Amino acid sequence: MNPILVACLRVLAGLGLMLLNGVVLIYMLRKVLGHLHVRLGPMNVGWHGTVQTVADVLKLLTKEDPTPRAVDKALYFLAPAVVFIPSLAAYAALPFSKTWAMADLATGLLFTFGIMSLVPLGILMAGWSSANKWSLLGGMRAVGQQIAYEVPLLLSALPVVLMVGSLNLNDIVAAQDKLWFFIPQFPALLLFVVASLVELNQTPFDMSEAESELVAGFSSEYASMKFGLLFLSEFSNLFIMAGLTVTLFFGGWSLPFIPAQIQAGFAPIVFVAKTYLVIFFFMWIRGTFPRVRVDQLQQLGWKVLLPANLAWLLVTGVAVKLVEAVAR
Template sequence: MEEFLTGYALPVGIILAQILAIVVPLLVAVAYLTYAERKVIGAIQLRQGPNIVGAFGLLQPLADGAKLLFKETILPAGANRVVFLLAPILTFSLAMVAWSVIPVNEGWAIADINVGILFLFAISSMGVYGVIMAGWASNSKYPFLGALRSAAQMVSYEVSMGFVIITVLLCVGSLNLTDIVLAQETVWFAIPLLPMFVIFFISTLAETNRAPFDLPEGESELVAGYFVEYSAMSFALFFLGEYANMILMSAMTTILFLGGWLPPLDIVPLTWIPGPIWFALKVALVLFCFLWVRATFPRYRYDQLMRLGWKVFLPFTLVWLVLTAGVLVTFDWLPR
């Protein structure tokens, strides 16, 4: 028995170390993404942003986390307590689990599975369950309306995201995320598939309920949407889950269209920079666009949101998918 336990102790330890190597930096990134958002939007709106707690306000995320940690969790009297508390845990857990297949460098993934992109798409699709559970279990009209909005919105834009992903997969011939990145050694897919890149980025805004598509939490009509009844750490888990999903979608955009960890040009000084740093810089650039869009564009009406998804993005992505397949077959560019 001792030999059996000894034989498996090292692999388990390595797996735990890999998980911590992903989760700990991700949680730090989520915390400081909230700080970056407030600073970026403050600069765009010509104001200071956080600047009191610590030098340049750098300790503000820690202060916010400590405040939420020590607050009382209030459970609504008519709420389904189990589902009510399970919803934020599910939302946060899914955002963490998805990172198990994200390669930040060649061979740097906890699980480098052959159907990585399918796994990612499945995990991101399950995020709607946490929102629906939160809206229903609160036993309140405003959260329920916000949950219904979010479910319809996420399902609508997942369709166009699926066609965009299929277009990329046609060009690669593999569902493996590492293969998708290595296929962009010559040219990033953002250049030949530019319209699909733009549609994918806009769809990620809608998928993560970010402005200008933050209809599920529209303050003017739904107060705070599906998590209006949440407080303390249950609210914080929703908050962390939303920002972790932003980073996840930025990582997906980087892998599918921006060459992952590959440098932009085959120039010697650029190739000396490690791949994970290139990956982090590209993710940060996409995240900056998330924040820039929030500070720039007004919120859509709900009918405009649905019309854009079903009447513009869906037919356009379908046509582009057919054209891409036609070009690949005509010029015999199909991957071997």
């Protein structure tokens, strides 16, 4: 086939996955949070409220889209796109199976982190251009925490990279055929999950849109599909971070004890199922923990996570060298 056509199809597949993921996750979030709060969640539209999200999407698409008069027009319209595009591009390196990935990059892990680091930019753009104090505060909080926690996030992925010796996500999965990394790298997993919760602006770290203080944070002045884009990219970032957690620590698309030929047939399904399990875990945290304060957040990042990460990196480095020496 024409390589340009293939590239277009891959991007379209990524877009489709992103949209579908958004629809599924909205329903999942409402149901999971509902049951955690001992209520039912959506029940009326369709069986157990399954079609509720479709109704919501239609509502979002057909809503009036007012633009406040004082906004900084160019930035206000650009911001949803700047938030949306990186989170679409971040799908490119995720390996759904040995061959199913939008692009097999030698620096896949770094690519995902690099692209994701552009998301705060759009959030800052949205917060500032909205000409609203709450929006600006929300944007500032989001960016402050996301920049601060990029360092612990990258550092907590590094021990895995040290063990594998490659930044390619497929190599990382292949290295886990005997032992999933969450066993030897359990501290790294804990640090990674905490840092990624902060990166995702998830409760207990969702100060950026804290409804009780900031209306809806940086997205306060957005309506209709512009809000939809912001929302969608948030869910898609959740999928990407969960996918990365699975790839780094839970063997990616592989399963233990099952021959490789049999696994190859349903590897993408395994990957997505694992990812949704991790997302369920994230939602569980979201439903049970209270929100932390802004200053507590920064204390945690710089005084706990960073030293812990560096210490664990040191331990892993020494261990890897020792194992190499013994093997020789």
